[in-house]
Amino acid sequence: MTRLPLPPSLYADTAVAPVATPPLDTDRSVSVAIIGGGYTGLSTALHLAEQGVEALVLEAQEPGWGASGNNGGHTNPGLKHDPDQIEADFGSELGRRMIDFAYGTTNFTHDLIRRYQIPCEARQNGTLRAAYNEASAAAIEKTAQQCVARGMPVTYLKREQLREMTGSDRYIGAMLDTRGGDLHPLSYARGLARAAISAGAKVHGETPALSLRRDGSRWRIETPRAVVHADKVLLATNGFTDDLWPALRRTIVPVFSSIAATAPLSDDVARSIMPTRPVLYESGHITVYYRIDQNNRLLMGGRGPMRWINSPNDVAYLMRYAERLWPQLKGVAWTHGWNSRLAITGDHYPHVHEPAESILISLGCNGRGVALSTAMGAQLARRLIGGTKAEIDMPVTGIKPIPMHAFWPVGVTTAVIAGRVRDRLGI
Numbered sequence: 110m111t112r113l114p115l116p117p118s119l120y121a122d123t124a125v126a127p128v129a130t131p132p133l134d135t136d137r138s139v140s141v142a143i144i145g146g147g148y149t150g151l152s153t154a155l156h157l158a159e160q161g162v163e164a165l166v167l168e169a170q171e172p173g174w175g176a177s178g179n180n181g182g183h184t185n186p187g188l189k190h191d192p193d194q195i196e197a198d199f200g201s202e203l204g205r206r207m208i209d210f211a212y213g214t215t216n217f218t219h220d221l222i223r224r225y226q227i228p229c230e231a232r233q234n235g236t237l238r239a240a241y242n243e244a245s246a247a248a249i250e251k252t253a254q255q256c257v258a259r260g261m262p263v264t265y266l267k268r269e270q271l272r273e274m275t276g277s278d279r280y281i282g283a284m285l286d287t288r289g290g291d292l293h294p295l296s297y298a299r300g301l302a303r304a305a306i307s308a309g310a311k312v313h314g315e316t317p318a319l320s321l322r323r324d325g326s327r328w329r330i331e332t333p334r335a336v337v338h339a340d341k342v343l344l345a346t347n348g349f350t351d352d353l354w355p356a357l358r359r360t361i362v363p364v365f366s367s368i369a370a371t372a373p374l375s376d377d378v379a380r381s382i383m384p385t386r387p388v389l390y391e392s393g394h395i396t397v398y399y400r401i402d403q404n405n406r407l408l409m410g411g412r413g414p415m416r417w418i419n420s421p422n423d424v425a426y427l428m429r430y431a432e433r434l435w436p437q438l439k440g441v442a443w444t445h446g447w448n449s450r451l452a453i454t455g456d457h458y459p460h461v462h463e464p465a466e467s468i469l470i471s472l473g474c475n476g477r478g479v480a481l482s483t484a485m486g487a488q489l490a491r492r493l494i495g496g497t498k499a500e501i502d503m504p505v506t507g508i509k510p511i512p513m514h515a516f517w518p519v520g521v522t523t524a525v526i527a528g529r530v531r532d533r534l535g536i
Contacts, residue, residue: 112315113170116179117419118447119370119406120295125228128303130172130314134334139165139311141493142330142339144318144353146170147177148478149345149471151301151312152221152486153493158308162494165339166302166310167332169317169349173298176348176478179449181368181398181410183388184219184290184480185236186212189457192255198458199504210488210502212261214480215288221483222292225307227300229292230403235387236289239271239280245392246282253284262287275389276382277434283389291388291400294479301483321353328468341467341493347482348450350472359510360460361473367413367448369421369428370406371441379405382435396476397430407431407438413448421446451476455511459485461492461501462508469493470508 115121130146141157143150146168157164168174188195188211195211196204215233222231240246249265256263264285271280302312320331321342330337344354348363374382383389383401390398397411409427421428421443432438454460454473459481462470471489474481488501 113174115171115174115295116417116447116449117445118179118295118368119408119445120178120293122445124178124293124295125299127171127299128306128312130168130302130312132315132334133167133313133332133337136336136338137165137311138338139163140339141165141341141343142167142328142337143343143345144321144330145345145347145349146172146302146312146314147175147345147347148298148301148482149347149485149489150343151298151305152483153343153345153489154310154312154486155301155305155308156487156490157493158305158310160490160494161309162490164305164310165337166305166312167316167318167330167337168312168314171314172302172312173295176366176449176451177482178295178298179368179447180294180366180451180479181388181408182291182294182400182402182479183236183390183398184215184233184292185388185390185477186215186286186288186480188459188477189475191252192259203504206502207504208259210484211481212256212288214484215290217484217487218480219290222297222300225300225304227297227304229297229300231290231292231297232386232403233288233290234385235285235287237266237271237274237283237285237387237389238392239275239283239389240392241279241281243281249282249284249392256284256286274383274385274387275434276384279434285387289388291402292479293402297479318353341469343489343493344468344470345472347472347474347478348452350452354464354470356508356510357462357470357472359514360508361452361454362511362514363450364453365413365415365417365448366410366451366476367418367424367427367446368408368410369424369443370408370445371438372406372444374401374405374407374441376405378437378441381437382407397427399431418446418448451478455509459503461489461503461505463497463505464508
């Protein structure tokens with residue numbers, strides 16, 4: 110197969126060197142085969158290897174090639190839905206476990222980074238979920254109240270506090286969760302691969318899984334150069350899910366998320382934007398998110414074209430919006446623009462499936478993949494080792510294709526345009 114280059118991102122230009130992950134060219138027999146070399150697959154391999162379980166990762170390109178190495182770099186706690194809604198949807202017992210797990214994913218991730226000394230510019234300066242209209246501010250305040258009631262380190266902030274924290278007068282309310290933070294996504298993916306390999310896992314790049322089927326009591330995976338036989342299989346392909354497993358592709362909507370990055374800002378300008386260096390994502394119809402990295406670059410992210418991009422000019426609206434937030438950015442050079450595909454589920458919850466004996470599927474991070482995927486690795490490893498008797502802190506559900514899935518490209522494009530208009534009008 111032809112190896113595809115990394116998207117033309119700031120991360121590709123500045124990441125730590127990759128660990129060697131040569132293509133698989135010899136037939137293998139393993140305990141667990143993992144298809145997908147993003148955070149979910151690599152973290153699961155690491156946690157299996159830590160417990161002495163033989164794990165082999167098959168990645169079509171290189172570890173971190175997809176959204177894992179090309180996201181906004183935010184480590185955000187929680188799920189899409191509020192804690193009260195989670196308990197209403199899944200009951201008090203499982204709902205409480207889901208909440209504890211999801212809001213603990215950032216501490217889990219940063220602890221893992223420290224434990225393995227992964228060089229990825231990790232910081233834990235907090236996450237701001239911010240609102241610029243009254244309806245969103247009221248919703249965020251409600252979320253904050255639910256988190257505080259559960260003893261979480263969360264604070265609701267108002268306009269004056271936000272002006273000091275963001276350098277902009279755009280926001281009228283926000284929730285600060287001190288457990289949030291940021292990192293260099295591609296360096297983290299490469300560091301996670303290195304940690305998994307050092308623990309005993311095998312990671313093979315340029316090795317797509319071409320077919321998956323039962324072969325007696327085991328699973329047989331065809332790759333371009335070799336065959337893998339495995340006792341158990343994890344599918345962790347997220348936004349790049351194909352037809353390897355029947356109907357799975359139709360359970361998620363693969364959506365492009367885009368990022369534009371500036372050249373390093375002067376110290377004075379950088380200090381005027383997010384001076385305490387939390388990350389921020391807006392509560393709007395179309396989410397915009399941003400951060401200042403350790404080299405004083407502003408990284409602005411949001412929905413862009415539903416196609417691959419290679420220039421900041423492809424997401425000019427992000428540059429215009431940055432100047433609206435901080436007029437001092439006028440004339441600043443924007444050096445990079447890129448994107449990748451993430452997976453959105455119909456109910457906006459992560460999905461874990463067990464459609465057959467000894468096969469596990471995890472996908473649908475819904476834009477919270479950095480910390481969530483990392484922490485899911487430990488959960489999935491527990492399930493792979495212990496089987497169905499090993500409870501995890503997320504529901505295991507059946508595969509349910511999204512109705513009218515074939516029309517998702519039109520639907521997403523329409524929703525993005527409509528959302529931008531509504532956000533512009535403040536409705």
